[in-house]
Amino acid sequence: MTLFKTLVLIKANRSWLDFELKDFLKYTDLLFLLIRRDFVTSYKQTILGPFWVVIQALAGSAVFTVIFGKIANLSTDGHPAFLFYLCGNLGWQYFGSVFGIGSNALQANIGLFSKVYFPRLIPPISQSISTLLNSLIQLIVLLVAIFVYRSQFAEITTLPSIWLWLLPVLVLQTALLGLGMGFIISAASVKYRDLSRLAGLLTQFIMYASPIIYPISEIPARYQSFLAYNPLTFIVESYRFLLLGHSTGCTLQFAIPSIIITLSVFFFGCILYNHTQRTYVDFV
Amino acid sequence: MTGSSSNPSIEVKNLAKSYRLGSIGFGSFIEDLRGFGIKMGLPCEKSQATDFLALDGISFTAYPGEAVGIIGHNGAGKSTLLKILSRITEPTSGEAVLRGKISSLLEVGTGFHPDMTGRENIFLNGTFLGLSKQEIEESFDSIVRFAHVEKFIDTPVKRYSSGMFVRLAFAVAAHLNPDILIVDEVLAVGDMAFQKKCIEKMLQVADSGMTILFVSHNLQLVKKLCSRSILLEKGKVVNIGDTSDVIFSYLQSKEQLSLSFSSEYRSERRRGTGFARFNKITYANEKGDSKTQFEVGEKVVFKMEVLATEEIANLKILILVKNESQQDNLLAIEHNVSESKFVKGKKVSFDITLDEHGLMPGSYPLYFWAGTVDHFHFDVLDDLLPPLQIVSKKSLEEKTSSIFQSRSRLELLCNS
Numbered sequence: 001m002t003l004f005k006t007l008v009l010i011k012a013n014r015s016w017l018d019f020e021l022k023d024f025l026k027y028t029d030l031l032f033l034l035i036r037r038d039f040v041t042s043y044k045q046t047i048l049g050p051f052w053v054v055i056q057a058l059a060g061s062a063v064f065t066v067i068f069g070k071i072a073n074l075s076t077d078g079h080p081a082f083l084f085y086l087c088g089n090l091g092w093q094y095f096g097s098v099f100g101i102g103s104n105a106l107q108a109n110i111g112l113f114s115k116v117y118f119p120r121l122i123p124p125i126s127q128s129i130s131t132l133l134n135s136l137i138q139l140i141v142l143l144v145a146i147f148v149y150r151s152q153f154a155e156i157t158t159l160p161s162i163w164l165w166l167l168p169v170l171v172l173q174t175a176l177l178g179l180g181m182g183f184i185i186s187a188a189s190v191k192y193r194d195l196s197r198l199a200g201l202l203t204q205f206i207m208y209a210s211p212i213i214y215p216i217s218e219i220p221a222r223y224q225s226f227l228a229y230n231p232l233t234f235i236v237e238s239y240r241f242l243l244l245g246h247s248t249g250c251t252l253q254f255a256i257p258s259i260i261i262t263l264s265v266f267f268f269g270c271i272l273y274n275h276t277q278r279t280y281v282d283f284v
Numbered sequence: 285m286t287g288s289s290s291n292p293s294i295e296v297k298n299l300a301k302s303y304r305l306g307s308i309g310f311g312s313f314i315e316d317l318r319g320f321g322i323k324m325g326l327p328c329e330k331s332q333a334t335d336f337l338a339l340d341g342i343s344f345t346a347y348p349g350e351a352v353g354i355i356g357h358n359g360a361g362k363s364t365l366l367k368i369l370s371r372i373t374e375p376t377s378g379e380a381v382l383r384g385k386i387s388s389l390l391e392v393g394t395g396f397h398p399d400m401t402g403r404e405n406i407f408l409n410g411t412f413l414g415l416s417k418q419e420i421e422e423s424f425d426s427i428v429r430f431a432h433v434e435k436f437i438d439t440p441v442k443r444y445s446s447g448m449f450v451r452l453a454f455a456v457a458a459h460l461n462p463d464i465l466i467v468d469e470v471l472a473v474g475d476m477a478f479q480k481k482c483i484e485k486m487l488q489v490a491d492s493g494m495t496i497l498f499v500s501h502n503l504q505l506v507k508k509l510c511s512r513s514i515l516l517e518k519g520k521v522v523n524i525g526d527t528s529d530v531i532f533s534y535l536q537s538k539e540q541l542s543l544s545f546s547s548e549y550r551s552e553r554r555r556g557t558g559f560a561r562f563n564k565i566t567y568a569n570e571k572g573d574s575k576t577q578f579e580v581g582e583k584v585v586f587k588m589e590v591l592a593t594e595e596i597a598n599l600k601i602l603i604l605v606k607n608e609s610q611q612d613n614l615l616a617i618e619h620n621v622s623e624s625k626f627v628k629g630k631k632v633s634f635d636i637t638l639d640e641h642g643l644m645p646g647s648y649p650l651y652f653w654a655g656t657v658d659h660f661h662f663d664v665l666d667d668l669l670p671p672l673q674i675v676s677k678k679s680l681e682e683k684t685s686s687i688f689q690s691r692s693r694l695e696l697l698c699n700s
Binding site for chain 1: 369372397404
């Protein structure tokens with residue numbers, strides 16, 4: 001009894017880099033239970049359940065096909081417009097959800113965080129994983145759509161790449177970028193809530209600044225090197241490369257800045273989030 | 285296992301926590317910019333904001349097997365201390381060392397999801413409180429038995445009665461088996477029978493070598509559970525030692541408070557137009573000895589003085605005796621002060637004697653109201669005065685009547 005296993009030191013002004021990773025490992029059971037909880041409860045009291053995701057994906061791409069494909073006449077890199085937007089939406093929507101989860105992490109969990117200690121990174125991480133369920137449904141819709149297109153039109157060459165097994169790595173990069181950016185917003189808007197308004201605006205802006213509704217090949221070559229500094233350029237173009245078979249932006253020129261920026265944003269976001277969570281219940 | 289040779293399980297050294305007063309908005313943003321400017325070495329005026337010290341140099345130690353009570357008035361810093369020791373917020377300065385596995389119960393049922401079954405929620409809540417899945421599996425049957433929800437364990441908890449919900453939540457908490465248990469007044473839940481069960485469980489764990497830090501307004505319970513107590517006042521430790529001594533000094537300080545309340549005119553707990561004001565309220569027994577602690581069945585006399593600051597036509601006095609969570613009114617004592625007219629500056633003294641009340645041992649917040657028969661508020665003291673303490677020489681479980689019947693009377697003393 002006298003030999004205690006754990007020692008907790010509570011003091012002021014701890015290091016910004018003190019992430020309490022040891023505690024994180026102790027709470028892995030909680031992480032899995034939370035993911036399970038989200039799976040179990042996400043479609044409670046709906047009639048169509050996960051079919052809503054299917055409907056949303058199809059309707060969203062149909063609208064894009066009409067507006068950007070037919071009316072604005074944007075190129076789709078040689079892919080059928082409907083498949084092009086279905087794929088773009090898949091990557092973009094996962095990024096958008098994770099960014100939303102991150103930017104609301106401290107605010108949405110105040111009820112829990114003000115009552116019990118556990119590693120504050122667990123709720124946003126578990127939610128980012130459980131929201132993958134939606135992406136999985138979208139992926140199935142996309143694969144079925146590709147199959148249908150190929151069986152109907154002989155000239156279509158769209159087919160998932162042999163590198164498809166790298167998809168989890170790409171998903172991980174998407175999640176890290178979304179969480180990192182979200183954490184910065186969440187931490188910064190604890191005291192002054194103005195920034196959470198900005199987050200909505202920012203999301204729209206990022207969407208048009210990234211090649212979601214247009215392929216990177218549409219952009220004049222001299223501007224492409226600028227766009228490489230938007231980490232989402234590489235991410236979205238890579239989703240197309242893996243799922244549709246070819247794209248222009250899945251090259252080292254885009255990959256290197258994208259990966260470096262993603263990792264730095266994630267690291268910076270975590271530091272800010274971790275520092276803010278220590279006393280933020282005093283402000284909210 | 286215990287004794288002076290072992291290391292203390294809680295060591296708090298000079299802990300302080302300050303909050304900035306005022307609201308957050310454009311003004312505080314300017315303050316922040318100034319603070320930043322000073323840091324950068326720019327010639328800025330020093331910030332005008334006032335800091336409020338919720339905790340001011342708290343130090344104490346607690347050893348394994350010891351239950352320590354923390355008492356104090358509202359706003360003395362009890363909750364802030366618990367929040368810091370539970371790692372919910374950080375101190376502004378000072379430090380605390382906790383040796384062993386900590387469980388802190390600032391509420392019961394943290395993380396319960398209404399759509400999930402009792403079984404799923406046991407696991408979820410347990411892991412939130414720091415248990416591993418395996419540890420929960422081991423004590424699962426015991427938790428279900430303790431909560432007495434065997435039949436409903438696979439039903440979503442939103443279909444539970446509130447009693448079942450609370451029982452299940454507490455049952456998980458009762459099976460944490462930490463080395464250090466930090467408890468805020470969560471015991472004020474459930475029905476009488478279940479509360480008794482919870483208290484027994486707490487007494488049982490206190491004997492098993494666990495360190496307990498217990499915050500409560502229920503002095504009877506603190507006395508029963510804790511050998512040693514700490515009295516906090518305005519963020520400072522003013523007394524630490526044997527529980528009976530600390531409670532004694534606490535009640536004395538409470539009485540001093542009751543005499544000086546008139547200086548506080550407008551606050552969250554004091555409302556009303558002020559046409560008439562309570563000048564003085566003291567509690568006494570039949571003989572007229574002033575005190576705040578009464579035995580079960582003992583008559584309680586509220587000695588009051590009301591000052592009319594405007595001319596008023598009639599005066600009604602209402603006293604509400606509330607339960608500890610302040611959610612229910614247990615007794616309502618209502619009297620018209622039989623006086624035809626009150627001119628400005630007139631003082632009226634009277635006694636309201638509570639001849640009969642069915643109050644069980646415990647602590648009961650009081651609400652005093654002065655107004656007119658047509659419900660015009662003159663003065664409201666909402667839990668501003670010390671609560672009524674009912675104690676019993678017999679043990680807690682003797683009496684379980686929960687029907688409150690009361691008889692009271694008003695006696696006019698003098699007018700001036």
